[in-house]
Amino acid sequence: MASLLELKEIFRNADAVCFDVDSTVIREEGIDELAKFCGVGDAVAEMTRRAMGGSVTFKAALTARLGLIRPSWEQMQKLISEHPPQLTSGIRELVNRLHQRGIHVFLISGGFQSIVEHVALQVNIPTANVFANRLKFYFNGEYAGFDETQPTAESGGKGKVISHLKEQFHFKKVVMIGDGATDMEACPPADCFIGFGGNVIRKQVKEKAKWYITHFDELLKELEER
Numbered sequence: 001m002a003s004l005l006e007l008k009e010i011f012r013n014a015d016a017v018c019f020d021v022d023s024t025v026i027r028e029e030g031i032d033e034l035a036k037f038c039g040v041g042d043a044v045a046e047m048t049r050r051a052m053g054g055s056v057t058f059k060a061a062l063t064a065r066l067g068l069i070r071p072s073w074e075q076m077q078k079l080i081s082e083h084p085p086q087l088t089s090g091i092r093e094l095v096n097r098l099h100q101r102g103i104h105v106f107l108i109s110g111g112f113q114s115i116v117e118h119v120a121l122q123v124n125i126p127t128a129n130v131f132a133n134r135l136k137f138y139f140n141g142e143y144a145g146f147d148e149t150q151p152t153a154e155s156g157g158k159g160k161v162i163s164h165l166k167e168q169f170h171f172k173k174v175v176m177i178g179d180g181a182t183d184m185e186a187c188p189p190a191d192c193f194i195g196f197g198g199n200v201i202r203k204q205v206k207e208k209a210k211w212y213i214t215h216f217d218e219l220l221k222e223l224e225e226r
Helices: 004-012 021-025 030-037 042-054 058-069 074-082 092-100 111-123 157-169 203-209 216-224
Strands: 015-021 102-112 128-133 135-137 145-146 174-179 192-196
Touching: 004 192, 004 216, 015 021, 015 145, 015 157, 021 030, 021 102, 021 174, 030 058, 030 074, 030 111, 042 058, 058 145, 074 111, 074 145, 092 102, 092 216, 102 111, 102 157, 102 192, 111 128, 157 174
Parallel strands: 015 102, 015 174, 102 128, 174 192
Antiparallel strands: 135 145
């Protein structure tokens, strides 16, 4: 197992840095905000709590929650324009600094492509570097399910995306940053995991992560010290 010093070295010399989105790059959980917007916030929050504590697979939990929300194409657009996701303090500066160093930056999320692409544009990440779940709609704009073939629709999906990136771009050192257990589980194949507790602290992640931060300034400092 790598020591904290070794993890910091990997971060400074990374080929790519991958960020989770909900409660990491943005302050909220996208699916909970969508549920509130569609008038089923409490019921979906309860399902989320049960899913996190139990043996439900990620795909089963996502299917059940989306089946309750049933967001239309129009509701998705309105959510983004009327309640745009709130960026976490320091993320813009950190992404800019990583780009200046020639480090590729990706967003890997169990959330929804349209919301995550909106976030990507706010922080100057190309939308080609976004991996998230795609909602499907009928011609009249009604909800028609989600693309179950996306790796992010599965448990362990973030690790699959990182393996794919390493294969496609021949990255040697990839860092994963996120607040949740699914982010921590993506290392390996990621070479370094940094736990983020700036919006919400997940006890299990805080206890198990060798490197745990609560503000992105900590990572900016790490890059500027060398």
